[in-house]
Amino acid sequence: MKGCNTRAAKLFTLLSLTLLSASVQAHSPEQHAHAHAKPTEAADATVHFAAVPLLDQHGQTVNLKEDLVADKLVVMSFVYTSCTTVCPVVSGLMKQVQDQLGERIGSEVQLVSISVDPLRDTPTRLQQYAQGFNAGDGWSWLTGTTQSINQTLKGLGAWAADYDAHPPLIMVGDGRSDNWSRFYGFTAPEVLVAKVNELSHARHSLAQHNPAIHAGAHP
Known part of the structure; x- marks a missing residue:
């Protein structure tokens, strides 16, 4: 017995x-991503925009700095479509930012998602992926040649030798003042929107003290 x-x-x-x-x-996937993500932390960032051609989800050739960032406030993420852990969460956060900012997207604010897997992420594939997050006209999804993407990511401080292990990262910046911050981890959309508003208020404050800037620039 x-x-x-x-x-x-x-x-x-x-x-x-x-x-x-x-x-x-x-x-x-969300639980998996949260289990492996670092706590949210923000850091000031110095960025360089590589002068290379990229492709958006419509197959149009664009220059990140001149065509999308320009003088807009920008929220930028880094994803790849075959990712089933970190990337869906990051894109979900971007979608919430889009919803919270509403009509400001596309006029004052530009959303950008850059693929870190350009070999597989064609414009068509990015467009299909973007539809899953109800991406509007003010949200661009970018790919390109491996060389162009690598140069772009390195200039932004977002390159990783192994794209499959890239950390969750969202950047928020002002294309006019070149003031940028990197948010590591899964940052609440309210925090990202607050940073956008902070940059927007800084613009208006500067314009009030310098009418010439206000007269020659968009909001």
Whole structure:
């Protein structure tokens, strides 16, 4: 009888471990991403925009600095479409920023998502992916040649040798003042929107003290 009880206990332990393992592996991509992400932290950033051609989700050639950043306030993320953990969460956060900023997107604020896997992320694939997040006209999704993307990412301080292990990162900046911040981890959309508003208020404050700037620049 003692031997039977021992075997039963071992079987129960093995079954419990199997169920626990299955539970861990079956959690959602969002849970997986949160489990592996660093706590949210922000850092001031110095950026350089590589003068290279990129392609948006419509297959149009664009220059990141001249055509999209220009003098706008910008919220920028880095993703790839085959990612099932970090990237859907980051893109979901961007979608919430889009929703919260509403009509300001496309006029005062530009959203940009850059693929870190240009070999697979064609414009068509990016467009299909963007539709899953109801991306509007003011949200551009960019890809390009490997060389162009690598130069772009390095200039922005967002390049990683292994794109599959790139950290969750969203940047917020002002194309006019070149004031940029990097937000590492899963940053609440309210924090990102607050940073956009901070940069917007700084613009208006500067314009009030310098009418010439106000007269020659857009909001």
